[in-house]
Amino acid sequence: xxxxxxxxxxxxxxxxxxxxxxxxxxxxxxxxxxxxxxxxxxxxxxxxxxxxxxxxxxxxxxxxxxxxxxxxxxxxxxxxxxxxxxxxxxxxxxxxxxxxxxxxxxxxxxxxxxxxxxxxxxxxxxxxxxxxxxxxxxxxxxxxxxxxxxxxxxxxxxxxxxxxxxxxxxxxxxxxxxxxxxxxxxxxxxxxxxxxxxxxxxxxxxxxxxxxxxxxxxxxxxxxxxxxxxxxxxxxxxxxx
Numbered sequence: 001x002x003x004x005x006x007x008x009x010x011x012x013x014x015x016x017x018x019x020x021x022x023x024x025x026x027x028x029x030x031x032x033x034x035x036x037x038x039x040x041x042x043x044x045x046x047x048x049x050x051x052x053x054x055x056x057x058x059x060x061x062x063x064x065x066x067x068x069x070x071x072x073x074x075x076x077x078x079x080x081x082x083x084x085x086x087x088x089x090x091x092x093x094x095x096x097x098x099x100x101x102x103x104x105x106x107x108x109x110x111x112x113x114x115x116x117x118x119x120x121x122x123x124x125x126x127x128x129x130x131x132x133x134x135x136x137x138x139x140x141x142x143x144x145x146x147x148x149x150x151x152x153x154x155x156x157x158x159x160x161x162x163x164x165x166x167x168x169x170x171x172x173x174x175x176x177x178x179x180x181x182x183x184x185x186x187x188x189x190x191x192x193x194x195x196x197x198x199x200x201x202x203x204x205x206x207x208x209x210x211x212x213x214x215x216x217x218x219x220x221x222x223x224x225x226x227x228x229x230x231x232x233x234x235x236x237x238x239x240x241x
Contacts (some may be wrong), residue, residue: 042115042165043138046108048098052082061195061218062160136161141200147181154191161195162187166223176201183207191215199223 002139021096044050056078059065065077085091090107103111112121113138134156141164142149153159164176178201187196188209196213197220204225 041103041107042111042119043121043136043161044103044108044165045121045140046105047102048165049094049097049102051100052079056082057218058195063217065149071194098212131155135159136163136195137161140165141176143176145178145182145201147179147186150182150186153186157190158192159190160192162190162193163195163197163199164199165197166200178203180207184209188212194218196220 045233053075056075059081060074065074065081067074067077082091086101089104091101091103094102118134119136120134120138122137132155133153135158137153137156137159138161153162164178178198182208183203187193188207191213192215193213194215195218196216197218199220200220202225203221206226
């Protein structure tokens with residue numbers, strides 16, 4: 001499994017980022033795997049607000065959490081990682097919702113830089129790598145997402161993450177529409193997916209082809225119109241309006 005960044009890039013990334021009072025940023029790095037630190041942070045745009053459990057479950061799905069103490073739950077390990085990062089000011093609490101968090105802008109810049117070859121935020125990033133090398137893909141939902149918007153995914157056969165991000169302040173935050181062509185034809189072709197989030201789309205039922213995504217460990221159907229989730233191999237499937 002490829003990493004979202006290369007550890008040797010850390011020094012270069014620091015030199016690339018200029019700080020008002022210093023030519024180099026010294027970051028207090030935690031002791032757990034760097035993948036867990038930057039994975040998905042690179043897919044969150046600036047000022048994006050996220051919940052602790054949202055990030056922890058994604059870490060679990062990608063296998064970044066290692067059970068070192070017998071009997072300790074993976075989610076508890078992830079929570080400890082999260083609190084460690086928060087104590088080091090990697091995350092800051094949202095001023096509008098204390099249950100949500102945000103990244104410091106400098107952390108976001110660094111995450112984007114070191115993960116540029118494997119992670120791609122469709123709405124803000126420049127594409128630095130060959131498309132077929134990308135493994136993780138995120139985007140902000142539009143009110144109407146047609147298949148043409150996702151044509152680039154036909155070249156990403158090894159994609160592991162397809163993540164629609166909530167738009168918390170939008171009046172149509174839970175009223176977006178996704179083309180049936182994406183659901184029935186495009187997504188079932190991404191057979192290596194481990195993370196699939198369709199949160200916020202007005203989906204009433206899933207095509208049977210989705211059942212072929214046997215590597216899924218995280219499947220988010222929150223705020224869709226699906227009332228019942230009968231998918232036993234899903235790590236996380238929150239079905240609510």
